[in-house]
């Protein structure tokens with residue numbers, strides 16, 4: 160037996176969906192306004208997960224330029240049928256539900272097949288029945304009348320795979336397990352031992368999140384809810400419980416027919432979460448044709464006990480240290496709304512050149528920001544930057560980015576008597592300078608160290624042995640989901656703002672977790 164620690168994928172990787180093909184498992188997550196979007200992970204042992212690509216890696220597949228950070232790509236579902244992988248997802252606020260396909264989940268993925276206005280709502284999923292017909296299941300505002308906030312419903316319709324269009328009857332099949340349920344969402348449809356099952360999230364993605372199940376002998380219902388619903392939630396465990404907001408699951412089973420579920424959960428630190436929603440794993444057993452999650456325990460566990468596996472996934476080299484070195488980007492480096500186009504690895508050998516965009520963080524345009532996800536509460540992130548500001552609004556540096564209005568920056572900017580290195584907090588749209596120092600060299604190394612909810616910023620010149628402290632005791636709680644809202648976790652990134660002919664060069668961006 161092996162102990163696999165939860166979360167199985169740390170950091171902002173929410174709304175997990177999984178499918179198995181032979182001995183290979185593939186898992187995808189929401190990516191919102193970040194690009195490339197929809198990270199695709201692979202595992203053979205359910206313990207080690209390696210990112211093999213991003214399903215949305217061409218601006219021609221999806222244009223995120225009208226999206227706020229927590230808009231964009233919501234809750235993708237991945238499925239496999241007869242040689243082809245399908246991802247179905249939603250683009251918010253415009254675009255709606257669409258499908259992409261690939262022969263190889265590492266890519267390339269096709270252009271988007273937009274489902275248009277006949278497929279309203281979010282959280283679409285696909286189900287292939289035994290007769291090879293394909294069905295779309297999603298969530299939309301209650302079609303009779305939306306009596307209260309979150310009064311949505313799960314609906315079902317056949318999908319013509321050749322035309323990529325919904326056809327035939329469209330039926331509302333599930334309104335939620337609780338009376339006056341709110342946000343029935345994230346539906347997936349399965350068939351097992353003569354029953355069709357609808358698995359849904361309910362209660363909203365925050366502290367009251369939960370996972371519900373309903374079943375029917377026929378595809379179109381009526382579906383009966385499990386008397387023991389919710390089959391998983393942490394909402395009754397109190398706000399101090401280490402894992403909160405558990406919901407939005409997807410079932411799968413191993414070749415040996417052992418059943419599991421992946422779902423999202425949040426790990427606050429001192430009551431505040433900056434990791435976003437992460438991917439967790441739980442064991443599922445069946446009793447009287449209903450699923451029981453973590454039998455005898457009834458909640459997520461720190462470790463999942465898995466049978467020994469002969470099929471080993473290579474250990475991810477990125478578990479504790481990741482980012483980019485020598486200007487070479489990896490899959491897990493993301494930008495906001497296609498801003499990756501501002502990054503050039505070929506302009507200067509061994510460095511990444513980031514071209515400035517005139518927009519600052521408060522915009523929905525692509526901006527010159529690239530970064531990596533925060534995965535821990537004890538970590539450091541450092542970069543080496545060469546930058547010469549030429550005009551007053553030229554700025555380049557490093558950022559802890561929660562959203563447009565909540566971020567902590569350290570940047571170099573122009574000053575008539577030299578250049579300034581400035582630490583600035585932006586909390587709820589209010590900017591304030593925390594620390595500032597004159598710097599007299601073009602090349603700087605910048606380092607951010609976080610210990611739980613306190614941060615410090617340091618810098619050094621080339622050739623310096625030690626880093627110089629610039630700001631300490633910075634309260635990081637303001638950059639959390641609880642304070643800032645939204646669906647994402649924090650990104651540690653580098654950025655350049657200014658005139659279009661201005662750029663900054665970055666040698667590396669290294670994120671490193673450390674033990675306490």
Ligand code: 6LW
Pocket residue numbers: 173174189233234281282344345360363364406407423646
């Ligand atoms: C997603 C919804 C949800 O579409 O959050 O947790 C939304 N559940 O199902 C965004 O991730």
